[in-house]
Amino acid sequence: MTTINRKKLKELSMREEHRFVAEHPRSAELYARAKNSLLGGVPMNWMKKWAGAFPIFVAHAKGAHFTDVDGREYVDLCLGDTGAMTGHSPEVVAEAIAKRVRGGITLMLPTEDSLWVGEELKRRFGLPFWQFALTATDANRFAIRIAREITQRSKVLVYNYCYHGTVDESFATVNEGVVGPRRGNIGPPVSPAETTRVIEFNDLNALEDALKHHDVAVVLAEPAMTNVGIILPDAGYWQAARELTRRYGALLIADETHTICAGPGGCTREWKLEPDFVVFGKPIGSGIPGSTYGVSDEVAQRITARIHLEDCDVGGIGGTLAGNALSLAAMRVTLEKVLTAAAFEKMIPLAKRFNEGVAGAIRERALPWNVIQLGARAEYHFTKKPPRNGGESAAAADFELERFLHLHALNRGVLLTPFHNMALMSPATTEADVDLHTEIFARAVTELFG
Ligand SMILES: Cc1ncc(COP(=O)(O)O)c(C=O)c1O
Structure with a gap:
């Protein structure tokens, strides 16, 4: 050698x-x-x-x-x-955002672009309802909060050496079965062993063992790992994993922030995955800060049943600038004219x-x-x-x-x-x-x- x-x-x-x-x-x-x-x-x-x-x-x-x-x-x-x-500063994006910048950037009120984007995301990924944040990190954090709330379970399951942005729960690794902070984890709020189960990718037995504790609210996963090199799932892995998450009552987030490279609807569409949430950030607005998370019908109904109007602004899912007019204009033109x-x-x-x-x-x-x-x-x-x-x-x-x-x-x-x-x-x-x-x-x- x-x-x-x-x-x-x-x-x-x-x-x-x-x-x-x-x-x-x-x-x-x-x-x-x-x-x-x-x-x-x-x-x-x-x-x-x-x-x-x-x-x-x-x-x-x-x-x-x-x-x-x-x-x-x-x-x-x-x-x-x-x-x-998208390539740096596509002309069509530069024009659309320049127009939006001159017509109001952020209002805490919706613009029509948000509907267009929601409809397009629904068409691409198959999930019916969408929300917006400013970074993929935030979209993941919000999806995790929702999952914890509607399942009333505490833990997040991630794959060893994953990366999903600066999501506290995801900065954990596993070594000989012991979960601890990932090397370099700066000031973890609590030991990740309290919040997170970590398993190796492509190991269905490990997944089932972890889910058997009945405390996993959600599996946060890239359909293919991309942040420790590209690691593809084994044939049939996601079908079996999805069956296991359903059997043990855990939800599944497909973080498509990088795997959107697989096609216009990411791996979710290419591989016919059926996640409960899809997260997509980074290039969705050609680099203008913006991200999105979509939810299934069932998750939408469970959210509606638990999250009340009076509390919805202080529940931990927020961001004054989230869903702003500029982000949405950038997303619309990117999806309509660039990442086609x-x-x-x-x-x-x-x-x-x-x-x-x-x-x-x-x-x-x-x-x-x-x-x-x-x-x-x-x-x-x-x-x-x-x-x-x-x-x-x-x-x-x-x-x-x-x-x-x-x-x-x-x-x-x-x-x-x-x-x-x-x-x-x-x-x-x-x-x-x-x-x-x-x-x-x-x-x-x-x-x-x-
Ligand atoms: C798969 C995945 N999800 C989420 C994120 C977080 O994105 P951001 O840093 O834009 O919040 C990253 C960042 O690299 C990522 O690779």
Whole structure:
């Protein structure tokens, strides 16, 4: 089996670090200045974690490309970690939101756009009733609250190494059956063992064992895991899992925030899933903050029976700006004109092309790596076979190797999704963009193993 020469990896990483610093003087200058006013020199703490000594500062982004403040151009395969899956600033979106901005941004009253969006979401996902929030995190939090309220159960079940935003209950991992805070969990309000059951994905026995306690209000799941590499469900997994959740009285949230890449109605539609809730955020408004959660008829009836008009503003489901006119205008134009069925027909073959390019380089060197596609998204892992669960995938992570590959690509004009090896296609991405990545990836592999 091909092993990594760590000394060589270090030398190559150093070379890339030097090149990065030399080629980004203006970003370096802005980062030095930012340290005087922004905690850690960045507006959001994880922006420090990008490969390279400092983050590159962006000047302009359009479609699948952006330019940094040093005038360097990039193919963007990260696309704001899905927030810009539409491509950056589509013209139709810019026009629609400019019009809305001039006609009122937020009112705490509905606009007609909300109806159009609700009807379209119903058509795409099959769930009849929809609500809006500002982030996918909030949509998940609200769905969890509702699930707890209507089931009168306390626990949330999640998969090991999942990510659903900054939802407290989801920052838990399981090790040899013991649930604890995920590494890096900052100031958990209570031990997640009190709020959460954690199991490995693709393990139906573990799911049934967890549900047998009859305290799980809801299973919060991505139909395919996407945040610890892409992990696909085994054939028949979701049908059996759904049967189990129903048997033990637990509800199911399909968090389609990333898996919307599978098609216009996400995996819910592609795989004929029957969740009680669907959550969808990030690209729903082309990057204008907004998210949604849909509920089944049964959940809607149970909510109506328990949540009373007098209390509905202080019940923990809120957000003054949620459902605002701008969010809804952005969602409408995005769903009507950008993330259309025709767009997916273009994006999905591009992810296939990405997949084939990476697979070719892996095959040529007989590397013990693999690459997986899910709709318009693809990702490579440092394991011979695709991992079946979060524990396996997390164990195969290689921070040093990943950083090298990301920085090597960045220095040659390609931005990958940080913290794993993921690429996403937008309607504006081209075959040439994908081929540039293939060429660079093959070069990195040759340098490392040649
Ligand atoms: C599957 C999934 N759900 C929810 C979220 C949270 O999204 P946001 O950070 O926009 O709240 C993320 C973020 O990466 C995600 O990957």
